[in-house]
Amino acid sequence: MNFENLKPQVVSLLTEENVDRDTKLKNLCQFLSDSVSYYNWVGFYFANHENKTLHLGPYVGAETDHTVIPFGKGxxxxxxxxNANFVVPDVSAQDNYIACSFTVKSEIVVPLFVNGINIGQIDIDSHVLDPFTEADERFLEFVNNEVAKLF
Known part of the structure; x- marks a missing residue:
């Protein structure tokens, strides 16, 4: 996968005029899901630091019951x-994993920082075992750096 080719479209989606933030994020999720064959569920969770919970934001993919996740869970x-990337090559090997669907085989989560504070994360599930590489991590860090400009 050549992620460099996707970067201009990411920037374009996030800088589109007269589009609200949630719509931009949903469009970004759709773009990532459409562009990377093994990105089967793409979404954002946002932190409520007071309650120590994550709340589901815009996403594309199968519906999920996991709309609120306590810090430390999953x-x-x-x-x-x-505050660090987490790549899970095989979710069945993880003790602290919240199963969303039996079709999910692997997951990558990359934190979203605004002014040095972890305000949320991009979460991607795959139906493929161990597809995520360091290139995915670097690309998703780029994506989140661009998303951070919306906050």
Whole structure:
């Protein structure tokens, strides 16, 4: 996958005029899902630091019951506490994993920082075992750096 080719479209989607932030994020999720074959569920969770919970934001893919996730719970909740990327090659091997669907085989979560504060994350599930590479991490860090400009 050549992620460099996707970067201009990411910037274009996020800088589109007269489009609200949630719509931009939903359009971005759709673009990522359409552009990367193994990105089967793409969404954002946003932190409520007071309650120590993550709240589901715009996403594309199968519906999820996981609209609120406590910090520390599951992959997303762990990223809320660690402030570090988390790549899970095989979700079945993870003890602290919240199963969304039996079709999900792997997951990548990259935190979203605004002014040095982890305000949320991009979460991507894949139906493929171990598809995520360092290139995915760097690309999603780029995506989140662009998303941060919306806040």
């Amino acid at each position: 992959i997303c909740g762990q990223v809320a506490e660690s």
